[in-house]
């Protein structure tokens with residue numbers, strides 16, 4: 026067989042077989058390319074501690090509740106991943122979600138606007154606010170830190186204004202909206218079927234990629250490794266679904282969140298837009314010189330972030346069955362940002378994945394949930410979440426230094 | 435090399451024509467009244483001391499900076515280089531002195547940045563194959579195209595930047611000190627490449643401080659000094675003339691050093 030295109034340099038050792046794959050993974054971790062490793066380890070520790078302190082924590086129905094709670098803030102964190110990717114920040118996502126929640130109450134409950142229209146309006150308003158932030162940044166060079174901080178206050182004012190004197194609007198119990206937020210569960214057959222899909226997609230896409238790479242005289246991954254990965258993923262997902270089915274099952278709202286994560290993951294890793302996002306976050310001037318519409322990228326990221334924050338607010342209204350002045354206040358803002366960072370999206374830009382929103386929010390909600398089970402109030406919860414965030418940022422900084430010294434950008 | 439003047443074709447169509455280009459950065463006039471013509475199938479070397487304005491001129495042509503005054507014509511039509519995208523659209527590709535690569539992305543992603551194949555479902559296999567083809571043409575020594583740029587040496591990065599400029603089949607290619615960090619073989623490959631693209635009918639603007647490289651490939655040598663045109667030379671102009679134009683005096687550090695060496699040699703005999 027002729028020399029493969031990407032195997033001509035004798036200095037590079039190439040991972041072959043399973044042991045090679047494991048060794049390559051360890052090398053990557055040592056050089057500071059940690060990926061989701063810290064958060065998975067952290068999650069294991071947190072779950073172990075809480076289960077020891079109170080076995081109820083690991084009961085299926087508690088985990089189902091946990092997933093319900095994850096979905097609202099998780100959607101907001103997904104938007105945060107977009108702006109962090111560019112090395113920017115949106116501090117107003119909490120207030121934005123509060124406005125989204127208030128719009129459901131005002132438009133749908135009070136004004137009788139059809140629900141889809143009300144949701145669409147809330148999300149569109151979010152997109153509009155995001156476009157304002159991006160324009161302030163593009164045209165006036167206003168740091169997003171400042172523009173979104175003023176946005177935080179202005180949107181909070183808008184939320185209070187919309188809710189008016191009563192301060193709270195109850196969503197009708199028994200409506201589809203509230204059921205979605207509190208009760209609706211995927212039928213068992215559907216959750217099992219969905220759990221099979223990732224493994225199948227992995228296998229099909231992986232095989233066709235390997236075949237194309239071989240045809241193009243490039244090295245291709247081993248098919249054993251691919252099959253092992255797919256089988257492992259499928260078993261893990263089936264086990265999760267089985268365990269949750271011992272309780273109520275997989276919430277629809279969580280399925281929606283995961284679908285958004287998967288869509289975002291595809292957009293960030295497999296499209297030109299995602300590539301441009303990473304490029305702008307890594308080196309905006311280089312991206313501009315490569316002909317990328319850098320301003321457009323900023324606009325898209327801020328619009329997505331605020332729109333997802335508004336959607337998160339809509340979901341939280343469904344979850345709480347009300348639009349209140351409390352929605353989006355307190356720790357929502359920080360939890361959403363912390364989730365993205367804890368999940369492994371770098372604060373320094375150019376590095377992050379959609380899955381960090383999923384993993385990070387599970388960590389944060391686990392802490393909240395576990396402490397509630399121990400009858401500890403929010404004072405302790407704030408302190409612990411704060412400490413976890415600090416640890417996550419320290420890990421991020423250390424990994425960044427290590428990457429710099431190992432030449433991994 | 436001696437019969438190069440015979441083998442060289444007469445320059446082709448006028449591609450790019452600058453008239454009275456000036457560029458101010460606040461109080462600093464980096465460029466004043468620059469005139470420059472580039473023809474198809476021609477290599478123009480741009481030389482000058484540090485800070486002469488060479489990179490600034492290239493950036494104006496690449497759409498990175500906008501000229502403060504003056505006009506640019508591309509293939510006879512007046513154009514404004516409002517953005518790098520506009521320059522790329524016209525077919526002007528640039529290798530910048532500072533390379534302008536994204537350190538967090540791998541080699542393939544950098545080469546195809548902004549020009550990805552299949553925007554809605556990136557075709558990684560086709561991009562990787564094309565990247566290897568371009569890199570092999572440049573005799574690149576790059577261990578893996580799937581490592582982030584941050585892990586490459588200076589010369590490897592330069593090769594990646596050059597490969598990227600070739601991707602779009604441009605009409606004009608501008609190389610700002612393309613061989614500054616390159617090894618012997620890679621420098622020779624880049625000079626070969628310059629001749630190859632010239633023979634394909636592209637216009638080439640090459641900036642270099644290495645007079646040997648400049649003489650080897652240039653059809654014309656344009657000298658900038660303190661942001662102004664300071665003469666156009668042919669490759670067979672004497673060193674004395676060139677250095678004089680670059681430094682602005684016949685009595686300069688280079689000629690003084692040469693005289694001193696000559697004297698020392700004379701005394702030794």
Ligand SMILES: Nc1ncnc2c1ncn2[C@@H]1O[C@H](COP(=O)(O)OP(=O)(O)OP(=O)(O)O)[C@@H](O)[C@H]1O
Pocket residue numbers: 459462463464482483484485486487488489490491531
């Ligand atoms: N962005 C900028 N802002 C302000 N001044 C600048 C800027 N870019 C260049 N200059 C100034 O313009 C002048 C020309 O710089 P330029 O980079 O074009 O020089 P050069 O000929 O490429 O030099 P070298 O050989 O060192 O690369 C310098 O005096 C420099 O200080």
Ligand SMILES: [Mg+2]
Pocket residue numbers: 488489490531610
């Ligand atoms: Mg320069």
